[in-house]
Amino acid sequence: MPLRTNEQIPLRSLVDEVVDANALNALQKRCQVAGRFTQSPVVTGDRALLTRVLDNVLRNAIEYSLIDGRIEVEVRQDGGEAVLAVRDYGTGVPDSMLASIFEPFFRVDESRESSTGGLGLGLAIVKRTVLLHGGSVTARNAGPGLLITVRLPIAASKDDTLSGHRRSDGLSQETNRVA
Numbered sequence: 001m002p003l004r005t006n007e008q009i010p011l012r013s014l015v016d017e018v019v020d021a022n023a024l025n026a027l028q029k030r031c032q033v034a035g036r037f038t039q040s041p042v043v044t045g046d047r048a049l050l051t052r053v054l055d056n057v058l059r060n061a062i063e064y065s066l067i068d069g070r071i072e073v074e075v076r077q078d079g080g081e082a083v084l085a086v087r088d089y090g091t092g093v094p095d096s097m098l099a100s101i102f103e104p105f106f107r108v109d110e111s112r113e114s115s116t117g118g119l120g121l122g123l124a125i126v127k128r129t130v131l132l133h134g135g136s137v138t139a140r141n142a143g144p145g146l147l148i149t150v151r152l153p154i155a156a157s158k159d160d161t162l163s164g165h166r167r168s169d170g171l172s173q174e175t176n177r178v179a
Helices: 011-021 023-029 047-064 095-100 122-132 158-163
Strands: 007-010 032-037 042-045 070-078 081-088 136-141 146-153
Touching: 007 011, 007 047, 011 023, 011 032, 011 047, 011 070, 011 081, 023 032, 023 047, 042 047, 042 146, 047 070, 047 081, 047 122, 047 146, 095 136, 122 136, 122 146
Parallel strands: 032 070
Antiparallel strands: 007 042, 070 081, 081 146, 136 146
16 A cells, blocks of 8 residues: 655654644643654655554553653664654553554453543554554563554655765754643
8 A cells, every 4th residue: 555645754843743732631641741852863654644653652652651650752763764762651561462462453451441442443553554654663561661662764865865875864852841
């Protein structure tokens, strides 16, 4: 399935948009959302789909965080990949279930109703969308909490395309945001 659009997207601006859009959810849960941007990589893809990826991951982090909890959103570059990591400090996921959380309709607590716990599609959508963009997504318990890491290929600039090289923008910045 091809992407609907193929634009260059600075991850920093995408994160800012999604964190702002989820500010009320975080406020209701009294969660602090802190962003860490050691670099601001640019990726190529469908902005609406990548917004949905981060939105699903951040909403889950807020949902499963403890009251007065903290959520960390990190954006950095690792070689030719942009890394977007979201960590909550909730209870995490049982180790035996970690491999299944990206499967459609999977829910950690089967006894929860869909009105309070969703249908189990959010992380499946995340996985499919990230794969569609040529990336990968992983989850691991972070003791406490859960860490979801999305890796996407860095976009080549026009100059890089001509020379066959990719560059790092060298931006070094750390920002703390409270949603």
